[in-house]
Structures are given as C-alpha cells and as structure tokens.
Amino acid sequence: IRETLKETGVTPAEVFATQYFGEISIGTPAQVFNVVFDTGSANLWVPSQSCSPLYTACFTHNRYDASKSHTHIQNGTGFSIQYASGNVRGFLSEDIVVVSGIPVVQVFAEATVLPAIPFIFAKFDGVLGMGYPEAAIDGITPVFDRIMSQGVLKENSFSVYYSRDPEHIPGGELVLGGTDPNYYMGSFHYVSTKGEGKWEVIMKGVSVGEETLFCTEGCNTMIDTGSSYITGPASSVSILMKMIGAVELAEGGYTVNCDLVMSLPSVTFHLGDQEYPLTQEDYVLWQSQFGEDICTVTFRELDLPPPAGPVWILGAKFIARYYTVFDRKNNRIGFAQAV
Numbered sequence: 119i120r121e122t123l124k125e126t127g128v129t130p131a132e133v134f135a136t137q138y139f140g141e142i143s144i145g146t147p148a149q150v151f152n153v154v155f156d157t158g159s160a161n162l163w164v165p166s167q168s169c170s171p172l173y174t175a176c177f178t179h180n181r182y183d184a185s186k187s188h189t190h191i192q193n194g195t196g197f198s199i200q201y202a203s204g205n206v207r208g209f210l211s212e213d214i215v216v217v218s219g220i221p222v223v224q225v226f227a228e229a230t231v232l233p234a235i236p237f238i239f240a241k242f243d244g245v246l247g248m249g250y251p252e253a254a255i256d257g258i259t260p261v262f263d264r265i266m267s268q269g270v271l272k273e274n275s276f277s278v279y280y281s282r283d284p285e286h287i288p289g290g291e292l293v294l295g296g297t298d299p300n301y302y303m304g305s306f307h308y309v310s311t312k313g314e315g316k317w318e319v320i321m322k323g324v325s326v327g328e329e330t331l332f333c334t335e336g337c338n339t340m341i342d343t344g345s346s347y348i349t350g351p352a353s354s355v356s357i358l359m360k361m362i363g364a365v366e367l368a369e370g371g372y373t374v375n376c377d378l379v380m381s382l383p384s385v386t387f388h389l390g391d392q393e394y395p396l397t398q399e400d401y402v403l404w405q406s407q408f409g410e411d412i413c414t415v416t417f418r419e420l421d422l423p424p425p426a427g428p429v430w431i432l433g434a435k436f437i438a439r440y441y442t443v444f445d446r447k448n449n450r451i452g453f454a455q456a457v
C-alpha cells in the first residue's frame with residue numbers, strides 16, 4: 119500500500135531544509151491533510167478549525183473542522199507534545215483517518231496552539247507519528263498499530279524511500295506492509311532496535327575517511343524519518359566539521375568552500391555488520407543563490423539531555439541514500455542501497 123510523498127525546496131537552516139510529507143484524510147466527508155510520517159514521534163495531530171486565526175501557522179494550513187464531519191467523536195482531553203523546536207498544544211478528537219486507502223478509527227489531536235516558528239515554514243499541515251506505542255503521549259494507540267491490528271498488511275513493517283533529486287524524481291514513497299523493489303538495489307541488512315519502544319539502534323562507530331573517530335564505544339542512534347539532516351553530539355560534530363574544513367554560519371549550520379567539495383572525505387556510519395558511507399555528494403547541499411554558489415553541509419550539532427541523549431540522529435539525508443524498512447514484527451531496521 120503506497121503513499122506518494124511530496125518534498126519541497128532546500129536552503130540553509132533546518133526549517134527550510136528538505137521536508138518530506140504525504141497526504142491523509144480525516145472525517146466524513148474526507149478532509150485532506152499533508153503530514154510528515156515521523157518515526158521520531160508516535161502521535162497524530164493536525165491544525166484545528168478552533169485554532170485562533172491569530173496563530174499564523176494555523177491560518178496558513180489546512181484545519182480539521184469537527185462540525186463538518188459526521189463520523190467525528192467528541193473527546194476534548196487536553197494534549198501537548200514537545201519537539202526539539204518547541205511544543206504543540208490542543209485537544210483530542212476521534213474520527214476516521216485514511217492512510218494509503220486504509221481507514222482506521224483514530225484518536226488524534228486538534229492543534230489550537232501552533233508556534234509560528236517553525237510551523238510557518240512547514241509545507242505540511244501536521245505530523246503522523248510512526249513511532250512505537252510506548253512513545254505515544256496520553257497512551258494513545260498510534261495509527262500504524264491500528265492498521266496492523268486490522269490484519270490487512272502482508273508484513274507488520276513499513277518502508278521509506280526519500281528522493282535524493284527532488285527536482286527530477288518524485289519526493290518519495292511510504293509503503294505500509296512491505297518494501298518497494300523499484301526503489302532499492304541489493305539485499306537488506308538489519309540492525310535490531312534497542313527494544314525500548316523507539317526506532318533507535320546502537321551504532322558501532324562513525325568514520326571520517328578511513329579513521330573511526332567517533333562513537334567507538336557504541337552510541338545510541340535514532341533513525342528518524344521526521345528529521346531532515348544528520349545530527350550528533352556537538353563534541354563530535356564540531357570536530358567532524360573542522361576536519362572537513364566547514365565553517366559555522368550565524369544562523370546555525372555549516373558551509374564549505376564549493377571548490378573543495380570534490381576532495382571531501384566520506385563519512386561512514388557503522389550499523390550492525392555493515393558500513394554505510396555518505397559521500398560529499400550525499401552530505402553537501404550545493405545551491406546557487408543570487409548567482410553565487412553556497413555549499414551547505416547537512417550535519418548539525420544536537421545535544422539532547424539524558425536520558426534521550428547523547429544521541430546521533432540519522433534523518434532524511436541518510437534515508438535518501440539507504441532505503442529503510444522499519445520492521446515492527448522483528449523489532450529491527452533494515453537498510454538497502456536506494457535507487
């Protein structure tokens with residue numbers, strides 16, 4: 119069951135980075151929304167009709183109108199979800215949610231407080247968490263769990279393809295219940311999740327060129343479809359950036375001299391029994407702005423406080439190179455070469 123993902127433009131800071139999202143509908147008659155399918159969270163929320171239009175981010179996005187859906191079930195419990203960028207608040211409602219043609223009766227949040235930063239930059243309306251039930255706020259059963267319990271999927275897994283070349287190839291594809299051989303080559307190699315109800319694994323090392331410099335003792339790593347970039351502890355990423363000659367920009371983020379890009383080393387992530395290199399083509403964003411070339415490096419420093427951190431986050435840039443299957447049946451994540 120396929121969901122074609124769309125994707126939008128790229129500029130330096132993460133909020134302008136590549137955003138991947140797909141369409142769902144809620145209610146009868148169907149109200150359509152674009153959502154990020156996010157393995158880093160486990161709740162569904164969309165902007166609410168009762169969000170004050172004074173919230174620009176609500177005003178500029180599709181809003182769910184309970185009064186217009188005759189399958190809406192009232193709930194009203196308060197809801198708040200915390201992201202790295204701030205939190206989204208609202209209240210719970212229940213209605214029919216359709217993902218890739220599969221209808222489920224789903225408890226979700228109607229957002230009534232949506233911070234302008236970053237959501238005025240969102241090309242999507244809301245977020246559909248693809249995380250484990252253990253990570254769900256208010257113990258709400260996540261959408262994918264409701265779909266699995268219908269017994270309609272061949273496999274209890276989902277796969278993500280993110281296009282590396284958005285200008286020429288569609289943004290991506292989410293497959294519920296299997297993989298799409300059109301988008302990967304070769305075989306899958308698997309890494310077990312840490313078994314704490316997160317799409318998180320133990321990475322065995324991070325190398326720059328031939329040298330394994332970081333995470334030599336093993337480190338927590340999240341495979342996150344809802345992040346654009348690759349983030350790591352500031353102590354490691356700052357050294358990594360110095361090694362490739364990247365300089366930090368004012369608004370956050372790193373750039374390199376475009377003339378040097380071709381000589382940059384690969385950065386390799388050691389997961390399970392495989393090494394996953396990203397070449398400079400994978401991790402440098404080459405753009406021309408106002409006639410001059412800007413080469414942005416898609417690594418970011420992110421220090422999350424314990425227990426969540428220290429953590430590396432492999433986001434869209436990694437998934438675009440390595441087609442990823444999230445296997446709930448075997449609690450493992452599989453990677454294959456993306457087309």
Ligand SMILES: COCCCC[C@@](O)(c1ccccc1-c1ccccc1)[C@@H]1CCCN(C(=O)[C@H]2C[C@@H](N)[C@@H](O)C2)C1
Pocket residue numbers: 132133134135136137138139154156157158159201202203236237238239240241245342343344345346434
């Ligand atoms: C690949 O597509 C990425 C989608 C964009 C994500 C994002 O770039 C974004 C950009 C513009 C407007 C809103 C949001 C955004 C903000 C919050 C939730 C979902 C999307 C996020 C910016 C802040 C850091 N970041 C996360 O913490 C993300 C990490 C992830 N796991 C989420 O839980 C929050 C990514």
